[in-house]
Amino acid sequence: MEESEFCKHLIPKKEEIENMIAKIGKMMTKREDKSFSYEELAAMLKTSPEALEKFEGTYKRQVLDSGALSENFLQWDTATVKAMLDKRVPFTRDLETLIDRIVGELTDGTRLYIYDEKRGGYYVHYAASRYAVTVTNNDLKKYPEELRPQLTGNLVKVDISEPSYKILLQNYAEYKDARDDRMKKFYYNQFRQGLDILDLDDFTYQMLEMNPNTMGFWLPPLAKALCGNKFFRIPDTKILRVPLPMLHLTRLGFETLNPVTKEIVNRYCKRVFKLDEHEDYFIKTGTYSSKYEFRNAHIHDPNEINEIGEYFLFLNHLTCSMASPLNNTCFYGANTTNEWVLREYIKDKEHNPTIYNGLPLHTEYRVFVDFDADEVLGISPYWRADVMKGKFKNASTPQERHDYVIYQMHEDILQSRYDDSARMILEEIKKILPAVELVGQWSIDVMRNGDYYYIIDMALAENSALNDCVPREKLRPYPQQWLPMASNS
Numbered sequence: 001m002e003e004s005e006f007c008k009h010l011i012p013k014k015e016e017i018e019n020m021i022a023k024i025g026k027m028m029t030k031r032e033d034k035s036f037s038y039e040e041l042a043a044m045l046k047t048s049p050e051a052l053e054k055f056e057g058t059y060k061r062q063v064l065d066s067g068a069l070s071e072n073f074l075q076w077d078t079a080t081v082k083a084m085l086d087k088r089v090p091f092t093r094d095l096e097t098l099i100d101r102i103v104g105e106l107t108d109g110t111r112l113y114i115y116d117e118k119r120g121g122y123y124v125h126y127a128a129s130r131y132a133v134t135v136t137n138n139d140l141k142k143y144p145e146e147l148r149p150q151l152t153g154n155l156v157k158v159d160i161s162e163p164s165y166k167i168l169l170q171n172y173a174e175y176k177d178a179r180d181d182r183m184k185k186f187y188y189n190q191f192r193q194g195l196d197i198l199d200l201d202d203f204t205y206q207m208l209e210m211n212p213n214t215m216g217f218w219l220p221p222l223a224k225a226l227c228g229n230k231f232f233r234i235p236d237t238k239i240l241r242v243p244l245p246m247l248h249l250t251r252l253g254f255e256t257l258n259p260v261t262k263e264i265v266n267r268y269c270k271r272v273f274k275l276d277e278h279e280d281y282f283i284k285t286g287t288y289s290s291k292y293e294f295r296n297a298h299i300h301d302p303n304e305i306n307e308i309g310e311y312f313l314f315l316n317h318l319t320c321s322m323a324s325p326l327n328n329t330c331f332y333g334a335n336t337t338n339e340w341v342l343r344e345y346i347k348d349k350e351h352n353p354t355i356y357n358g359l360p361l362h363t364e365y366r367v368f369v370d371f372d373a374d375e376v377l378g379i380s381p382y383w384r385a386d387v388m389k390g391k392f393k394n395a396s397t398p399q400e401r402h403d404y405v406i407y408q409m410h411e412d413i414l415q416s417r418y419d420d421s422a423r424m425i426l427e428e429i430k431k432i433l434p435a436v437e438l439v440g441q442w443s444i445d446v447m448r449n450g451d452y453y454y455i456i457d458m459a460l461a462e463n464s465a466l467n468d469c470v471p472r473e474k475l476r477p478y479p480q481q482w483l484p485m486a487s488n489s
Helices: 004-011 014-027 038-047 047-065 077-085 095-105 164-176 181-197 200-208 215-225 244-251 258-272 291-296 304-305 306-323 385-392 400-435
Strands: 111-116 121-126 237-241 283-286 339-342 364-370 375-381 440-450 454-461
Touching: 004 375, 004 454, 038 047, 047 400, 077 291, 077 306, 095 258, 111 215, 121 215, 121 454, 164 181, 164 200, 181 200, 181 306, 181 440, 200 244, 200 304, 215 339, 215 400, 237 258, 244 258, 244 306, 258 306, 283 306, 291 375, 304 306, 364 400, 385 400, 400 440
Parallel strands: none
Antiparallel strands: 111 121, 111 237, 237 339, 283 339, 364 375, 364 440, 440 454
């Protein structure tokens, strides 16, 4: 059979498309459709732009635009939650003045760490304010609770009067002193969970900065090492050290914040980040990007940009919830940061399909390195087939079913691009290792977009998924350093 005849045979007929589209609605429900083949649909979408368009259209109508929240809170989108909670209230002139005063207090001394490729690298910006009169409790008490700001530049609303650092240090000391491995693990887990969920104080706030996985820890040495590098790029980035009173709001619960408090955070972020309403932005905390609900990370509408503070608050709400003792399983670490990050949004040049409500399936590489030995330990496709198919094997939600089909449709392209360039990525990573002033073992995430390769994330190797590509005998833990002082003994 000639190639032209083979290709013609693969292109589905109109009636085949219509038959398949009729089945898509069933896939988008919670009902299991035993006769339906995800593989069959994925194969069709590869060859028919029309089928792909109708598939995505059905998904958007029945799922994305439904206004329903997923059973998995990590897939909740900020806009839907906001719409459920928002109470529109007019602000009086006096209240407007108070809001601006508090924003001014918070702005004063704000630290913003900026990576700007055009300006030649990484620098620090300190914001200043024109407001000199401190807002007091008496100023706040003039307003009813539903309109009373829940923070100022110096005041926070706490759950308990005793500062958190005392119990944290007690658990940390017990962890250090424990002889039994089981008890050692118990106290360490208690310490790390508390660091993610307890009220903040000055010492606890400083402890958050000790987390090597937070972006403000690893980006400066990476940016310095890549100065003059012609291969790798870094998205333009602004890292905000969130003022303690504002960060403390994330420990209170998103649903407890009143409209005035949210407005303070929105105006503060717009002022400090110098936002353009007509730009696209990628946002995350220092450790978490809401990958599984990408609409929380991609901000591109004027209304969203004007309310970007609420998007940051909601990201922290998710990470704080992950560490909650109310969960069957506690996941700490995602909230161990005092940073909010605003990044250049890298627009897709390859027309990749999307999963997780908007995340383009770029070819990505996770490289494991040892900075002490200047050695590459391993490399893995970020979208590794066995991991992705294992994740979606028992797809039960509409989003999971959609994403499974899309991944299968794009799997061969991802693998082909990875195979073509993995060796080159390894060689380029090897070149920069001696210049990166970090210690220990790390993962480095590289994203391909057309002919450009971006380093988009880093984390400790021991905490990184896909580290099974590293020989077990070579993988070692990073030394624990949590106390903001010269010694951790």
